[in-house]
Amino acid sequence: MAYDPSKDIKWGIAPIGWRNDDIPSIGKDNNLQQLLSDIVVAGFQGTEVGGFFPGPDKLNYELKLRNLQIAGQWFSSFILRDGIDKASEAFEKHCQFLKAVHAPVAVVSEQTHTIQQSDSKNIFTDKYHMNDEEWDKVCEGLNHYGDIAAKYGIKVAYHHHMGTVIQTKEETDRLMANTDPKKVGLLYDTGHIAVSDGDYMSLLKAHIDRVVHVHFKDVRFDKEKDSRERGLTFQGSFLNGMFTVPGDGNLDFKPVYKELIDHGYKGWIVVEAEQDPDKANPLEYALKAKKYIDQELLGKN
Numbered sequence: 001m002a003y004d005p006s007k008d009i010k011w012g013i014a015p016i017g018w019r020n021d022d023i024p025s026i027g028k029d030n031n032l033q034q035l036l037s038d039i040v041v042a043g044f045q046g047t048e049v050g051g052f053f054p055g056p057d058k059l060n061y062e063l064k065l066r067n068l069q070i071a072g073q074w075f076s077s078f079i080l081r082d083g084i085d086k087a088s089e090a091f092e093k094h095c096q097f098l099k100a101v102h103a104p105v106a107v108v109s110e111q112t113h114t115i116q117q118s119d120s121k122n123i124f125t126d127k128y129h130m131n132d133e134e135w136d137k138v139c140e141g142l143n144h145y146g147d148i149a150a151k152y153g154i155k156v157a158y159h160h161h162m163g164t165v166i167q168t169k170e171e172t173d174r175l176m177a178n179t180d181p182k183k184v185g186l187l188y189d190t191g192h193i194a195v196s197d198g199d200y201m202s203l204l205k206a207h208i209d210r211v212v213h214v215h216f217k218d219v220r221f222d223k224e225k226d227s228r229e230r231g232l233t234f235q236g237s238f239l240n241g242m243f244t245v246p247g248d249g250n251l252d253f254k255p256v257y258k259e260l261i262d263h264g265y266k267g268w269i270v271v272e273a274e275q276d277p278d279k280a281n282p283l284e285y286a287l288k289a290k291k292y293i294d295q296e297l298l299g300k301n
């Protein structure tokens, strides 16, 4: 069948604008029903699973009422800390949940040594760099995850992420080179690579054939500069307004979207903007993102 982006690409928005798994106190009054109904109002087709979501039966029931789907769910991987066998047991449980909610991808991030939740480390300068032995172990473990995920009809979408062992393009290049393309796909996150490397197109162009999931996160350059100058933590930076929804910050999503469709990308594009919901009303920002996507990327009036 001919490629048709209007059918082959699904648009979602992540719960992170409503409630943040890294800081559970943020947005704690926004419940599941409120979140899912806001997503319908804003015109998205689905979301990712948040830490506060219920089990599959209740979740599937609430999704069906609103004709929404689950795109995937974050998995905090600890291959280096726990070893491949123990980490794989946890990953297999994750895949069982994803299968029960009909999600196509597992969003994987190696969290050993991460400074993402640190309340003191400078997110712009203090990340950990793996040695050769650690690199080999992570790549081996991720290939193993690929085998597990395949049993459940799910793909591994590896998330390069600020403050983690795989953050930069150089690190993502090494990961892609040392894992099996049939087992390990890439999650391309505009916001994380823009803050890490500045250039957010090269990573996409280099690995477009591995991309199985996409996060659209915009960056406010003035807030990024301020956060960098003040040496803020990851949480401090997003509470300072570093991230926002597409169309509200300084990244240009047109070449990103063009690159994806020029290469026949099939899958989800999920808007993901962590902000303080008390300052950035989640529904208002979801509507803003959808308007930008419709008008600027899809050419709708």
Ligand SMILES: O=C1C[C@@H](O)[C@H](O)[C@@H](O)C1=O
Residues within 6 Å of the ligand: 016, 021, 022, 074, 116, 159, 189, 192, 215, 272, 274
């Ligand atoms: O995909 C993501 C999941 C979050 O937990 C994370 O902190 C955020 O920055 C992100 O990109």
Ligand SMILES: [Co+2]
Residues within 6 Å of the ligand: 159, 189, 215, 272
């Ligand atoms: Co992301």
